[in-house]
Amino acid sequence: MDFELTKEQKSIQKIAQLFGERIVEPLAAEIDREKKFSWYIFHAMQRHGMVGVSFPELYGGSGGDELSRVLVIEEMAKHCASTAVTLSVAQIAPNCILTYGTEEQKRFFVPPLLSGEDLSAFALTEPNAGSDASSLLTSAKQDGDYFILNGTKSFITGGALSRFIIVFARTGGPRKISAFIVEKGASGLSYGKPEEKLGINGSETVEVILKDCSVPKENMLGERDKGFNIAMTALDSGRIGIAAQSLGIAERVLQESVKYMRSRVQFGKPIGMQQGLSWYLSEMKARVEASRNLIYKAAWLKQKGLPFTMDAAIAKLYASETANFCAHKAVQIHGGYGFLKDFVLERFYRDAKVLEIYEGTSEINKLVIARSLLGPF
Ligand SMILES: Cc1cc2nc3c(=O)[nH]c(=O)nc-3n(C[C@H](O)[C@H](O)[C@H](O)COP(=O)(O)OP(=O)(O)OC[C@H]3O[C@@H](n4cnc5c(N)ncnc54)[C@H](O)[C@@H]3O)c2cc1C
16 A cells, blocks of 8 residues: 555645645635636636646647546645646546547547546536436437437536537436537527536526537437446546545645644634644544545546546545535634635635535435445445
8 A cells, every 4th residue: 555646646746736825826816706617717727737638648648647637626625626627627528438438429529528628528417316216207319310409507616608508318218318419509508607506606507408400410429328337437536526526625625724723822722723723623633544544545446447436426425525514614614704705714614515415415425325235235
């Protein structure tokens, strides 16, 4: 067991750290306040090889490994949760296409996502199919060289901003779901208004509406009727990304709390000298370190090509709950100041909640873990 990062991993971590401090931090509060997606940051991440960090150079990636991807998302999340989730979601479509796509799809769609200017989205959820995604109703009926898609996808991150969306639609009976690459401008594709949210305000969330939307049959991703596996595989990797986002948030609020407890004086001494309060810090630190180990292990399993479904679910469950625990305690440690928008804690506290909801709620991740233990009945 080796706990030391490689030279390459340390170097990408350093680049991400500087990028986070110099490019993301100065804009993070404004992005939240204005509720605006930052193309400036996203394109800068593409140029610096961060979107493509763990993808092959042949397709515009930087050739790094899964742990490098985790390190980059973690660093972004220390400054801006919206930037971190944008990065993690931007890696889902290229991952799906490189795993399941044809060579033509890989060469045409992937490079602009990694080192070009394009953004992509992943559309599984529907108004009546959230945790139970296999009950989705969006239909895809073949008509000659096209598939005609009808249905509504909800909560789609970056949906209206993306060059294309991977849409999951029913092509047959139970579990017969296929994946389609639906390009911007396709006839019958439209978007709802951006959702107003509690947090991650710099990340766009929209409804995607497909009304007799025609998609060329060459844009089917993977085999017909086998799309549900694509969605589940994508979520396994996505959960490592969201766990890394959670870790970054937890680390940042812990760091802010240490600083504050050293400087804030009440009853004639720094509040850090109050034993009751210092125990909050100890518990935050213990949970942060446990999260880190779970996430890095899941990433290690993935990059070794070993099964990682259960470990990704454990890492996501634990780290997302850790981020919420730490954000809650950090606001408490800051007293009234933690409640003010002038302090970063208030933003991280709001941003943390969604970590327990998207890419599998905590309850669904517990189901994934239990199913991995129990096997099929
Ligand atoms: C900001 C944001 C961005 C998102 N981005 C995307 C995206 O890009 N693409 C996409 O496809 N989706 C996206 N989602 C959707 C997200 O994945 C779903 O919200 C999530 O899967 C939960 O589905 P639901 O909201 O319909 O809740 P429901 O499934 O209705 O769940 C409601 C409650 O019931 C619990 N529950 C449900 N079933 C069970 C069970 N069997 N056992 C125990 N408890 C259960 C849930 O845990 C939850 O607490 C996003 C959501 C948000 C909030």
